[in-house]
Amino acid sequence: MAMVEPLLPWAEGKEDEAPLERQLSQLFIAVPEPKPLADGSRQRVALRLRVHAPRRMRLMLVQLVAIGVVIGVAGAAAAQWAVVHWLNVQREVVVRPVPASAPPPPLLPQPSLPRAPPVAAELAPAEAPPLTPPSTAAFPAALASAGSSRLGQEAASLSAALSALKVGGKGNASRALRAIDEHLQKFPRGALELEARVARVDALLVLGRRQEARRELSALPIESVGRKNELRLIRAELRADDDCRAASSDFQVLVDQPLPSNLAERALFGRGACLLKLGNQAAANRDFDRYLERFPSGRFADQIRARQPR
């Protein structure tokens, strides 16, 4: 031990002390003694003790209940946010690579234009980054902790299906589709039903089942989905297979609004191609000219130039 000798209070300090000790001694002497509470105050407390003895306890109980409610609400909100946020991330990561073997229904009429590759196939550029393998770490802790809730179970079930889809390849897409169908059977009207149905569209596209994907997509309220522009574009491209009139209205909505360039490029080309199919060559040419102006090295530029030698 550093010191066991009894000490004197600073206020009783000696004259030969160091300057700081002397100053502290004077300072501590100067600190006044507090006054007791007035009689009236103490009588009030006595009354509270006699009549309302548990006041503080009640207050503490109310505080505890309030804290519990706040923590519960905040926890539920955090878990829900985590689920939604995580699913949004998953949706952004999942790409729909339509394999080259998919049946390519021509978008542009023959023979005025060389056979156009399927629009959806064109959407998967050769340099597309490999799909991110599923990461269990990406599954948020809040989601795991919510595992006991129905929403947590639903999210966990869907995440397994999405993970298979993200790996890529027809085999995985097939497995993902089965998992999604099981998921939809298990949670028929679940909070994540819409996300599951969008994932189903993704899987069907990977498998080249365009008609089924189109039917599924047509039944979806795409306005309620975060990727509504992308889904509208896919729906238009699928409709363009045999119903350019319906597809044109979707392309029209897309062309009229600011979009990321990869979507804008597809929408403009798709509208031009549909106008051409519908026999409106002048309007189609305007779209193709506009396309070449905006995307001179776009993925459809060569195809358009080949048709319109200038």
Next chain:
Amino acid sequence: MEQLGAAVSLAAELDGKPVLALEAIYREHSAAVSKWVRRLWGPGAMGGTADAEDLLQEVFLVVQRRLASFRGEAALTTWLYGITVLVVNSRRKKERWRRFLWRRAEPELQLEHDPGTPAAQDDFERAEASRLVYSVLNELSERDRTVLILFELERLSGREASEILGLSEPNLWVALSRARARFKKAFARRYPGFGAAEGVGHGHG
């Protein structure tokens, strides 16, 4: 300062009737406890009389709960002081959390508005000394702060302070000397020029 060792024993005061005993203890000691509450809390950091009343009530609620287990080994006032220390320190911890959560700064002294403090007596120098001392005490740990308050401000004996804090006397001296060293360091850091101009509070005693 009332000498704690001279307190009335519980057995004599209560005569085996706990309900009446609480009233008797309150009647006899509530004034002293309210002073201890203010001493331990420090000036200005409390919202005023209402907070002091709340703390006083809290102390006696604990007294009520623990009365049955009080064996009278320590003097009643020492026991009461120990409970007061626990209650005040517990409330200080809660206040620190509240300040942290609400990003509130440590409130400065508002002595002018507190009739129980020396400012009401127009004793500016004493108020200033109190502000200086507590501003540094509040930077220390609860243990250092309490040791210094009990020994340096309340001027309790080593035995009384050690009983209140549940320490042996040798340990108290060790704790006190360390608390003093930390106080001096914090004081010199906070008030580097103090004393050069013959500081506040000189000449009072």
